[in-house]
Amino acid sequence: MELDPATDLKIERILDVPREKVWACWTQPQHIPHFFIPKPHRITACEIDLKAGGRFNTTFEVDGRLIENKGVYLEVTDGEKLVFTDTFTEGWKPAENPFMTGMILLEDAGAGRTKYTAIARHRNAETRQQHEDMGFYIGWNIAIDQLVAYAKTL
Template identity: 40%
Template structure:
């Protein structure tokens, strides 16, 4: 798809640990350091709200909100910022898709996909640092998942 950005990681942790890291420890991995994420609301179900604030080291704040469209624990999460939780249109930027695949050997294939409405939005997200930013977040997710798997 031409309006899509995607990254993939094989994480050296079982899918249950990766899912737990993703769903319960977002504040530890969602933002590339030194930024941090504050999870305000996370209703992991179709139609559930997602609200968070990304905070920068110099006091920057970037609020993000949207809804979950599909949630299959340990397999798939689809979310968008195109509508609010009460179904009002909200100037869409993307649909986010997170996929988790159990590789059967204690490792998990993780994919994070950003699908944009326009090529300009995709190009802007890429120029903003998609690969570096989402890559760092995925690496932080892997760190958390490996820690949880070792507990």
């Protein structure tokens, strides 16, 4: 897949956790609150219908304010790939103010480790820059560290 540096952001890391555990964390709603956003912010609700067109809804609590994030999965390849977006909600209803499409790509890295690639695709360069300025690299890396710590407890 070719990425466009004007609209796409990417993080690639090797995680010291087996791919099956990383996949479980990303695909089972009881796990999402443990890693999905940097602490002290938190997820207060999560709904997952793990199929193309199925819902991926989360509610964030950030500085005491609740933020509803409704979206759908565009692609689900078991154990390997999740593509989700807030461009649509369940039933392919267009969102009023979409922000991004996310991709999580997982590969075995040997010795019980996972090659983890996270991509955030944006509709234009301004939105991409806004996401980077919001702390994309710092925030997403914190969430990945939280994912690893939590997955090791499973």
